Amino acid sequence: MTGIAFDPDLRDMRxxxxxxxxxxxxxxxxxxxxxxxxxxxxxxxxAARFARETLYPINGKGxxxxxxxEGGKVTTPPGYREAWQAFxxxxxxxxxxxxxxxxxxxxxxxxxxxxxIFSAAATAFAMYPGLARAAADLLIHAGxxxxxxxxxxxxxxxxxxxxxxxxxxxAGSAVGDNRTQARPIGExxxxxxxxxxxxxxxxxxxxxxxxxxxxxxxxxxxxxxxGLSLFLVPKFRFDPESGAxxxxxxxxxxxxxxKMGINGNATCVLxxxxxxxxxGWLIGEEGQGIQIMFHMMNEARIGVGLQGLAVGGIAYRFAxxxxxxxIQGTRIEDLKDALAPRVAIIEHxxxxxxxxxxxxxxxxxxxxxxxxxxxxxxxxxxxxxxxxGYKQLVELLTxxxxxxxxxxxxxxxxxxxxVFGGYGYCGEYPVEQYLRDSKIFSIYEGTNGIQALxxxxxxVAMGGGILLMRYMQEINEILEAARARPSLAGEIGxxxxxxxxxxxxxxxxxxFGAAGDRAYPVLQATPYLNLFGTVVxxxxxxxxxxxxxxxxxxxxxxxxxxxxxxxxxKVRTARFYVKTVLPRARSLAKQIESGDRSPIxxxx
Numbered sequence: 081m082t083g084i085a086f087d088p089d090l091r092d093m094r095x096x097x098x099x100x101x102x103x104x105x106x107x108x109x110x111x112x113x114x115x116x117x118x119x120x121x122x123x124x125x126x127a128a129r130f131a132r133e134t135l136y137p138i139n140g141k142g143x144x145x146x147x148x149x150e151g152g153k154v155t156t157p158p159g160y161r162e163a164w165q166a167f168x169x170x171x172x173x174x175x176x177x178x179x180x181x182x183x184x185x186x187x188x189x190x191x192x193x194x195x196x197i198f199s200a201a202a203t204a205f206a207m208y209p210g211l212a213r214a215a216a217d218l219l220i221h222a223g224x225x226x227x228x229x230x231x232x233x234x235x236x237x238x239x240x241x242x243x244x245x246x247x248x249x250x251a252g253s254a255v256g257d258n259r260t261q262a263r264p265i266g267e268x269x270x271x272x273x274x275x276x277x278x279x280x281x282x283x284x285x286x287x288x289x290x291x292x293x294x295x296x297x298x299x300x301x302x303x304x305x306x307g308l309s310l311f312l313v314p315k316f317r318f319d320p321e322s323g324a325x326x327x328x329x330x331x332x333x334x335x336x337x338x339k340m341g342i343n344g345n346a347t348c349v350l351x352x353x354x355x356x357x358x359x360g361w362l363i364g365e366e367g368q369g370i371q372i373m374f375h376m377m378n379e380a381r382i383g384v385g386l387q388g389l390a391v392g393g394i395a396y397r398f399a400x401x402x403x404x405x406x407i408q409g410t411r412i413e414d415l416k417d418a419l420a421p422r423v424a425i426i427e428h429x430x431x432x433x434x435x436x437x438x439x440x441x442x443x444x445x446x447x448x449x450x451x452x453x454x455x456x457x458x459x460x461x462x463x464x465x466x467x468x469g470y471k472q473l474v475e476l477l478t479x480x481x482x483x484x485x486x487x488x489x490x491x492x493x494x495x496x497x498x499v500f501g502g503y504g505y506c507g508e509y510p511v512e513q514y515l516r517d518s519k520i521f522s523i524y525e526g527t528n529g530i531q532a533l534x535x536x537x538x539x540v541a542m543g544g545g546i547l548l549m550r551y552m553q554e555i556n557e558i559l560e561a562a563r564a565r566p567s568l569a570g571e572i573g574x575x576x577x578x579x580x581x582x583x584x585x586x587x588x589x590x591x592f593g594a595a596g597d598r599a600y601p602v603l604q605a606t607p608y609l610n611l612f613g614t615v616v617x618x619x620x621x622x623x624x625x626x627x628x629x630x631x632x633x634x635x636x637x638x639x640x641x642x643x644x645x646x647x648x649x650k651v652r653t654a655r656f657y658v659k660t661v662l663p664r665a666r667s668l669a670k671q672i673e674s675g676d677r678s679p680i681x682x683x684x
Contacts, residue, residue, distance in 0.1 A: 084398055084401050084402060084405075084509070084510075085132075085401070086131065086132050086136040086200075086201060086394070087397050087401070088128055088131065088196070088197045088200055088201075088393075088394060088397070089393060089397060089442075090124055090125075090128060091646060092443055092446060093124065093193045093196070093446070093450075094121075094124070095624075095627075095646070095650075096189070096446055096447055096450045096451075096624075097120065097189050097190060097193060097450065098117065099627050099631065100447065100450075100451075100623065100624060100627050101189055101450060101451065101454050103120070103187050103189050103190060103454070104116065104117055106187050106454075106457075109461050109462065111178070111185065111461050112185075112187055115186070115187070120186075120190050123175070123184070123186065123190060123194060124190070124193060124194070124197070126170075127172070127193075127194045127197045127198065128197055130166075130167075130170060130172065131197045131198055131200070131201035131202075132201070134163050134166055134167075135163060135167075135198060135201035135202040135205055135206075136201040136202060137159070138157065138158075138159040138160060138163055138202060138205065138344075139201060139202040139203075139204075139205070139344075139510070139513070140507075140510060140513060141157060141158060141159060142156075142157035142158075142159070142160060142202065142204055142205065142343065142344030143204070143341075143343045143344060143513050143517075144343075144507075145157040145158055145343075145344075146338075146343040146344065147284070147336055147343070147344065147345070147346040148336075149283075149333060149335065149336045149346075152332060152333065153283075153285070153333075154282075154283040154284050154285065154333055154336060154346045154348065155284075155285050156284050156285055156286060156344065156346065157343075157344050160205060160286065160344065161285060161286060163202075163205060164205075164208070164238065164286040164287075167209065167238065168237065168238035168239075171184060172194070172198070172209070173209040173212060173213060173235075173236055173237065173238040174209070174212075174213040174216065174235075174236045175190070175191040175194045175195075176188055176190075176191030176192075176213075177213060177216060177217065177220075177236050178220075181216065181220060181228070181232050181233055181236055182232075182233040182236040182237055183236050187454070187457055188453035188454055188456055188457035189450040189451075189453050189454045189457075191453075192386060192449060192450055192453045193450070195210070195383070195386055195390075196386055196389060196390045196393070196446075197390075198390075199386060199387050199390035199391065200390040200391065200393060200394035201394075202344070203342060203387060203390065203391060203517050203518075204341075204342040204343060204344030204345040204517070205344055205345070207280055207281060207342065207345045208241060208281050208284065208286060208345065209238065210383060211241065211242050211243055211244065211280060211281045212235045212236070212238065212240065212241050212242040212281075212287075213235070213236070213242075214242065214244065214379060214380055214383070215235055215242025215243070215244070215291055215293055216231075216232045216235035216236050216242065217375075217379060218293060218363075218372065218373075218375055219231055219232050219235075219312070219363070220232055221372075221375050222310075222363055222364050222368075222372045222375065223312070223363055224268075224361075224363075226320045226321065227312060227361070227363070230318075230320055230321065230322075230323045231291060231312070231323075234289075234323060235291065238286075238287065239287060239288055239289075240287050240288060240289040240290065240291055241281055241284065241286060241287040241289070241290040241291070242281075242290065242291045242292075242293070243279050243280065243281055243282055243290060243291070243292045243293065244279075244293050244373070244377075244380070245276040245279055245282075245292050245293060245294040245295065245313075245350065246258070246276070246295050246373070247276060247277055247278045247279070248260065248274065248275060248276055248277065249275060249277055252278075253526070253527055253530055255295065255305055255308070255370065256303070256304040256305040256307075256308070258274075258295050258296070258297065258308060259274060259297070260272065260273065260274025260275070260276065260294065260295065260296040260297065260352065261273045261274055261296060261297055261298075261299075262296035262297060262298050262309060262311055262360065262362075263298075263299060264298065264299075265359075268361050268362050269359055269360070269361060269362075270296075270298070270311060270359070270360050270361070270362060271353060271356065271357070271358060271359060271360075272294060272296055272311060272313055272352045272353050272358045272359070272360045273352060273353035273356070273358065274296060274352050274353070275334075275349065275350070275351050275352070276294065276349070276350045276352070277348075277349045277350075278337065278347055278524070279292075279347065279348045279349070279350050280342075280345055280346075280347055280524070281345060281346060282333060282336075282346060282347065282348025282349075282350050283315070283333035283336075283346055283348050283350070284346050288316075288325065289314055289315055289316045289318065289325060290314070290315040291312060291313075291314050291315075292312075292313040292314070292315070292331065292350070292352075293310060293311070293312060293313075293363070293373070294310070294311045294312075294313045294352065294360060295308045295309070295310060295311075295369050295370075295373060296308070296309060296311055296360075296369075297309070298366050301366070301367065302367075305369075305370045306367060306370075307367065308367070308369035308370050309362060309363075309364075309365075309366045309367060309368065309369040310362070310363045310364060310368065310369035310372050310373055311360035311361060311362055311363060312360055312361045312363055313329065313331065313352065313358065313359070313360035313361075314329055314331075315328070315329060315331050316328055316329055317329045317359065329357075329358055329359060330352070330353055330354060330355050330356075330357045330358035330359075331350060331351070331352055331358055332350070332351045332354060333346075333348045333349065333350055333351075334349045334350070334351050335348070335349040336348050336349075337349075339520070340516045340519055340520070341513065341515075341516035341517035341518070341519060341520060342517050342520055377525060377526070378474075378478055379456075380525050381478055381479070381481065381482035381525050381526065381531070382449065382452060382453065382456070382478060382481045382482065383525075384482050384485075384486055384521050384524065384525045385445070385448075385449055385481040385482045385483075385484075385485030385486060385489075385521075386449055386485070387486070387489070387518075387521050388445070388485040388486035388487070388488065388489025388490065388518065388521045389442065389445045389446055389449055389485055389489055390489075391489055391493055391514050391517055391518040391521075392438070392441070392442055392445070392488065392489035392490070392491075392492030392493050392496075392518065393442040393445075393446065393489075393492070394514070395438075395492055395493040395496035395497075395510075395511050395514045395515075396435070396438040396439060396442050396492055396495075396496060398496060398500075398509070398510060398511055398514075399434075399435065399438065399495070399496040399499040399500065399511065400426075400435055400439075402499060402500055402503075402509070403424065403425050403426040403431055403435060403499055404424055404426050405424065406424060406425045407422050407423065407424055407425075408422065408424075408425050409422065409423065409425070409428065410422060410423060411423055411427055412428070412429060425499075431499060434495050434498060434499055435499065436652075436653065436656050437495060437656075437660075437661070438492045438495050438496065439649075439653055440617075440621065440653045440654075440656055440657040440661065441488050441491070441492055441617065441657075441661075442492055443621065443624065443650075443653060444617035444618075444620045444621045444657065445484075445485045445488060445489065445617065447620035447621070447623065447624055448477070448480070448481060448485070448616060448617065448620050449481055449485060451620070452473070452474060452477045452478070452481050455470040455473045455474050455477075456470070456474045458470045459471040459474055469550060472546065472547045472550040472551075473547075473550060473551060473554065475539055475542070475547055476535075476539045476540075476547040476548065476550070476551050477551070477616070478539075479531035479532070479534045479535040479539065479609065480531075480535065480609065480612055480613050480616055482525065482526070482528070482531050483522070483528035483531035483532060483535075483609055483613070484609065484610070484612075484613030484614075484616070484617075486518075486521035486522045486528065487522055487528060487610075487613075488613075488617075489518055489521060490515070490518045490519060490521065490522060493511060493514050493515045493518050494515060496511045496514070496515075497511050497512065497515055528606070528609070529605070529606055531609065532605035532606040532608065532609035533602065533605050535605070535608070535609050535612065536589065536601060536602075536605045536608050536609070537601075537602075537605070540586060540590075541590075545586075545590075548583075548586060552579065552583065555575075555579050555619055556579075558619055558622060558623050558626075559572055559575065559576060559579075559622075561623075561626050562575075562622055562623075562625070562626045564626075564630075565625075565626055565629045565630065567629055567651070568622070568625055568626065568629060568651070568654075570655075570658075571622055571625065571654060571655055571658045572622070574618075574658045574659070574662060575615075575618050575619060575622050575658065575662070578614075578615045578618055578662055578665050579615065579619075581611075581615075581665055581666065581669050582611060582612060582615050582665070582669075584669075585608065585611060585669045585672055585673065586608075588672070588673055589601045589604060589608060589672065599677075599680055600675070600677060600680075603677070603679060603680060604671075604672045607668050607671050607672055608668075608672060610668055611665050611668040611669060611672070614661065614662060614664055614665045614668065615662070615665055617657065617661075618657060618658055618661075618662045618665075621653060621654040621657050621658070622654055622658070624650050624653075624654060625650055625651045625653075625654035625655070627650075628646075628647040628648075628650030628651055629647070629651055631643075631647050632644065632647045632648065632651075635647075
């Protein structure tokens with residue numbers, strides 16, 4: 081591994097948190113009344129220090145060593161156990177969970193920034209606390225009282241781990257085909273029998289116990305997703321009151337996957353009830369499994385988008401550092417002069433184009449994810465009259481956060497490899513691993529094709545289009561704020577046209593469905609999500625350019641050189657995206673409106 085330093089973009093994170101979102105204003109919410117910028121800065125600085133000193137050093141080693149299954153027990157790579165202990169002791173497992181359950185209770189955008197830093201340092205490692213946190217949040221939302229009092233704080237402290245168990249050998253994306261059985265034995269307990277696969281963090285040696293959240297069918301359950309219930313199934317049985325651990329619970333890891341990436345995270349095949357004695361507790365009521373699990377999955381999908389940002393964003397930072405140091409070739413003006421001085425590759429126009437493409441997409445995704453996280457926070461904790469509007473925005477944007485962010489995060493990482501050239505293809509530099517790690521993000525937690533179906537088939541159609549109308553209102557407010565900045569007039573016009581194009585394309589797809597053609601809208605769901613995501617990032621970058629242009633005007637000659645450069649680049653980044661990336665929206669719309677049904681009619 082070379083000497084390029086791990087350097088998360090704290091300056092841009094702070095821009096989004098403080099200048100764009102004004103997270104400090106959330107102190108008006110009683111939950112955050114005691115928090116301030118000084119505390120948030122300390123958290124971000126400490127998270128970056130911990131990531132740099134403890135997590136990043138085990139990332140490459142963990143990738144090379146992977147997890148091992150021996151004698152029915154899974155061991156994590158060397159250094160993981162020590163890092164986990166330090167992670168626990170520093171209280172990093174759940175920065176956003178309420179303090180009453182043992183979390184730091186930070187506002188969602190700040191907690192998300194911490195998550196970005198840790199995922200950028202070691203994605204595979206960061207998945208372990210991420211799953212424990214997600215399980216805890218679900219139990220806070222839907223678990224019985226004893227689950228909240230006995231289980232949640234053990235998950236948040238890192239004493240126990242957590243998983244979500246949906247996928248089966250015959251049932252991946254088609255969750256309704258699950259066959260795992262749950263037979264009641266009284267007092268809310270059930271005997272669980274079945275096999276789950278692709279279970280991230282399914283077994284490991286980091287925690288004393290692991291709590292599996294398992295979808296299964298009770299004896300008289302109807303077919304499909306309506307027949308699924310959710311169960312808490314521990315690796316080791318425990319006393320519900322004291323949490324004291326007992327005997328193993330007939331949950332066995334029968335294999336771990338050998339994968340393209342995230343090798344430091346144990347992706348397991350789990351057998352429940354091989355000897356007929358796997359006990360679990362029902363969460364909620366029978367038949368509510370999917371409804372409850374979606375509470376966990378929606379947050380998890382935003383978390384997957386964050387993984388795409390984290391890996392793509394840090395890959396861009398590595399590529400930028402490399403481009404500044406790597407000497408090769410001459411300036412284009414001196415191309416024919418054999419004696420001309422050699423320059424860093426950042427001087428070459430094509431490299432600069434790739435770097436700005438990566439920068440624009442990383443910063444646009446960061447803005448989208450942090451904003452959506454804040455909306456989610458406000459939908460739960462904000463003024464009562466505003467909660468429904470924020471909830472509508474979160475519902476609409478979640479599939480875009482997951483799918484577009486993970487797809488683009490992979491593309492950013494791919495471009496980073498290109499900037500490194502042959503070195504990027506080798507393990508000598510970290511981007512090779514990051515590219516392999518990032519591919520899974522478009523696959524798990526609901527493939528991106530499913531996110532596209534969710535966006536078009538559910539979210540856009542919901543309530544007669546009320547979610548889309550709410551977002552269009554949001555775009556109009558952002559455009560109105562931008563109009564106060566004359567220097568952004570050209571970008572405003574282009575974004576307005578893209579907004580109208582998105583609306584017209586949505587209306588046209590709805591027309592196909594209204595005419596009884598269900599296949600064609602499904603065929604075009606992924607291009608539609610790509611169109612939507614392309615427009616959304618343009619809106620986010622225009623929002624950032626408005627804030628930056630205002631800061632430039634307010635600061636004037638007194639603005640520090642570094643800040644002036646930062647704000648000028650914000651405006652340039654938005655302009656680059658709007659002029660060179662946003663035109664893609666027109667070609668996607670043209671594809672959608674073509675009516676071409678060749679993939680449906682093709683004779684493969």
